[in-house]
Amino acid sequence: MREAxxxxxxxxxxxxRLGRGFLELRIEEAVPDLDRPLVLMCGGGTRSxxxxxxxxxxxxxxxxxxxxxxARWKAEGLPFDVPPRIDPNQRExxxxxxxxxxxxxxxxxxxxxxxxxxxxxxxxxxxxxFYLAAAGVGTLGLVDHDVVDRSNLQRQxxxxxxxxxxxxxxxxRHTLEALNPSVEVRTIxxxxxxxxxxxxxxxxxxxxxxSDNFPTRYLVNDACxxxxxxxxxxxxxxxxxxxxxxxxGYPKQRGPCYRCIYPEPPPAxxxxxxxxxxxxxxxxxxxxxxxxxxxxxxxxxxxxxLIGRLLCYDALRGRFTELELARNPQCAYCGExxxxxxxxxxxxxxxxxx
Amino acid sequence: MSRVTVRxxxxxxxxxxxxxxxxxxxxxxxxxxQRLGAAHDGLLARVLTAEGEPxxxxxxxxxxxxxxxxxxxxxxxxxxxxxxxxxxxxGGAHKSQRTSARRA
Numbered sequence: 001m002r003e004a005x006x007x008x009x010x011x012x013x014x015x016x017r018l019g020r021g022f023l024e025l026r027i028e029e030a031v032p033d034l035d036r037p038l039v040l041m042c043g044g045g046t047r048s049x050x051x052x053x054x055x056x057x058x059x060x061x062x063x064x065x066x067x068x069x070x071a072r073w074k075a076e077g078l079p080f081d082v083p084p085r086i087d088p089n090q091r092e093x094x095x096x097x098x099x100x101x102x103x104x105x106x107x108x109x110x111x112x113x114x115x116x117x118x119x120x121x122x123x124x125x126x127x128x129x130f131y132l133a134a135a136g137v138g139t140l141g142l143v144d145h146d147v148v149d150r151s152n153l154q155r156q157x158x159x160x161x162x163x164x165x166x167x168x169x170x171x172x173r174h175t176l177e178a179l180n181p182s183v184e185v186r187t188i189x190x191x192x193x194x195x196x197x198x199x200x201x202x203x204x205x206x207x208x209x210x211s212d213n214f215p216t217r218y219l220v221n222d223a224c225x226x227x228x229x230x231x232x233x234x235x236x237x238x239x240x241x242x243x244x245x246x247x248x249g250y251p252k253q254r255g256p257c258y259r260c261i262y263p264e265p266p267p268a269x270x271x272x273x274x275x276x277x278x279x280x281x282x283x284x285x286x287x288x289x290x291x292x293x294x295x296x297x298x299x300x301x302x303x304x305x306l307i308g309r310l311l312c313y314d315a316l317r318g319r320f321t322e323l324e325l326a327r328n329p330q331c332a333y334c335g336e337x338x339x340x341x342x343x344x345x346x347x348x349x350x351x352x353x354x
Numbered sequence: 355m356s357r358v359t360v361r362x363x364x365x366x367x368x369x370x371x372x373x374x375x376x377x378x379x380x381x382x383x384x385x386x387x388q389r390l391g392a393a394h395d396g397l398l399a400r401v402l403t404a405e406g407e408p409x410x411x412x413x414x415x416x417x418x419x420x421x422x423x424x425x426x427x428x429x430x431x432x433x434x435x436x437x438x439x440x441x442x443x444x445g446g447a448h449k450s451q452r453t454s455a456r457r458a
Contacts, residue, residue, distance in 0.1 A: 124445070212445030235443040238364045242443060262442040264410035271444060277365070310440070316374070323415050323440065326423050 001042035001051045002070065010082040012041065012073060017083065020047055024054060037062035044069040084109050090182070094136055107300045108136060112182075114299045115139040117204040119192065119220055121172040122146075123284030124210030124234045126158040128292040132208075133176040133183045135296060140176065141186040143200060144168040155281035192216055194343035197223040206295045208232045210288060214265035215346035221246060221258035225333045226340050230298050230305075232291040233258070236279050239315040241287035244325060245294050245306045248334035255307035260328035260335075265350045283315055355379045356431045360390055361438040369397035383416055384427030386437060401439055411442040 001020045002011075011017055018026045020042070031038065038060055040048035048065040055063055066073065074080060086094070086108060097103040097111075114137050118125040121144040129140055146168050148159045156168075163171040169187035176185050188200055192211075201207060201223050209220050209231050224231040230247035246257050265271065290311060297303050310323040329336050360376045362369075370376055376393070380386035384406060391398030401412050406427060408414050414421045415438040421429045431437070 120445075210445070214442070214444050217444060235445050237443050240364050240443075261413065262411050265444075266409075266411040266442055271442075312440070314374075321438070322418055323413075323438065324418050324420060324423075326420055 001040055001048045006043055006070070008083065008085055010074070010080045011070065013079045013081050015041070020051060023051055024058065027055065027058070027060075031060075034059045035062065036060075037064065039064045039066060041066040041073065042069045044071055084113075086112070090136070093180075097135070102302055103300065107302075110300060111136045111296070112138045114206075115141065115204045116206050116208060116295055116299075117141040117143065117201060118208045118210060119143050119216065120210035120212065121156070121158060121168045122152065122210060122212065123155040123236065123279065123281075124288040124291060125208065126156045126172070127285045127288035128208050128210060128232075128234075128295070129172060129176060130158060130179065131289060131292045132295060133180045133185075135292075136180065137183065137295075137299070139184045139186065141188060141200075141204060142169045142172050143188040143190065143192060144172075145189055145191040155279065155284050157285070192219055194219065194346070197343070198227065201227055201229060204229065206230050206232060206298050208234075208291050208295055210234060210284075210291070214271065214350040217258060218265065218349065219343070219346050222333055222340075222343060225249075225257050231258075232294045232298070234284075234287040234291045236284045236287050238277055239280050239283065241283050241313045241315070242310055243287050243290040243294070243306060243313075244310045245298065247298075247305070247307055248327070250305070250307055253307055254327060256325050256327040257331060257334040259333050260331045261310075261325050263328075268351055280315060283313075286313060286315070355381060356433045356435065358386055358431050358433075358435040358437055360386060361436060363439055363441055365441060366397055366400060366439065369394045369400075381430060382427060383414060383421050383429045383431060383437060386431060387414070387427070401441075413440045414438070415440060 004019055007017045007019060016030050018030060040051050040063065042048040045065065045067045048069060052063040052065050086105060094108045097108050098105055116132055116137050118129050121142045129142060133140060148163050148166055148168055148171050150164050152159060153161060158172040158175045167189055169189050173185040173187050176183060190196060192200065197219055207220060207224055207229050211217055211220065220231060225248055228249040230245055232245050234243045247255055248257050294306050297305055308325050310325050312321045312323060332338055332341050357379055360378055362374055362376060367374060376390060378386050378389050380389055403409055416424060416429055416435060
């Protein structure tokens with residue numbers, strides 16, 4: 001029954017922190033059952049008594065007011081916790097998020113406590129990581145074993161000309177920390193493989209797949225399915241890009257995994273190298289940021305994730321098209337009653353396919 | 355016979371002289387694709403198996419629906435329909451398909 005500033009000082013563990021100001025408006029949502037017993041607490045025991053009278057008029061009838069309120073609760077050494085709050089610096093930095101009711105302080109705190117792993121600090125990973133750091137995602141993991149090449153700079157905006165030749169993850173960390181020093185950037189300078197994939201992916205909330213080759217795509221898919229992680233997927237080719245979210249474990253709507261859509265990769269001769277094909281430098285910006293938007297939506301449980309839908313962008317036509325992606329109930333990895341078949345030799349799988 | 359548009363993905367455009375869309379007639383998705391193949395050498399082998407089914411790394415869409423979930427190649431088409439050929443795309447700018455795991 002206390003005001004927001006008082007609640008910020010702490011309240012009993014597990015308490016509903018409704019506050020007095022909007023109590024009548026919020027109580028029915030928090031406690032729809034009028035027969036449920038309610039223990040009301042304020043600072044000293046007076047306001048909760050008045051609040052009980054109001055709630056009685058609303059139909060609640062098992063009401064208890066705590067004599068002495070939170071002051072006495074604390075004095076008697078009973079358990080309480082202090083709800084997480086954002087500091088004045090963060091309040092200023094994220095003020096445009098705080099102004100959105102769907103994000104607000106609770107959403108921002110959730111972002112600050114979130115962990116996102118980016119596979120690749122390249123064309124897709126650069127814009128995604130850049131904006132996720134700006135948005136205040138607390139921990140960003142970056143996996144890449146490559147070094148910055150001058151030909152990367154046409155699109156990989158985390159890197160700079162001065163850092164050509166240095167490690168991509170170190171270069172990325174430099175840029176991300178300069179933008180938002182409070183973000184924890186974990187650099188994983190390694191090549192993803194069956195042996196290390198679970199150790200690297202474990203503990204993250206969302207995986208952003210910005211890899212550029214089929215072995216890694218299948219490996220990341222299989223590990224995400226096994227670990228139950230959502231994967232924000234993006235791919236680009238010249239003037240065309242695609243984005244979707246693979247998450248068969250999504251509780252609200254079971255979507256497909258990568259293998260449901262493409263059981264096998266194309267043979268190498270039909271999967272032209274993009275170093276030859278090229279890519280419009282801006283295009284991975286568009287697609288990487290769709291992956292970042294989807295990541296934020298997943299972290300905050302907002303809107304409708306791009307699950308079961310492939311969003312295709314044709315830059316030359318200036319056209320977005322949406323295609324349905326259906327689950328394969330017989331999928332060996334995510335199908336009904338599927339038992340994880342284990343990791344495979346992905347290089348071999350992708351070189352002999354077709 | 356219905357008049358439909360087939361959207362060609364970038365990697366297959368060398369077969370269509372660079373065209374990103376091809377207008378064709380047919381009654382089923384399979385028939386339209388066979389006509390596409392007849393008009394553009396080498397294209398069909400990259401999309402369909404010898405038996406005429408989509409290869410494992412390609413999906414064929416009628417509008418927004420995968421034809422696998424409809425009646426496959428026998429799915430009937432109507433005037434103005436759009437058929438999209440959507441192959442798996444790995445990503446960005448690697449140098450060698452087999453040996454490199456460079457990032458997009």
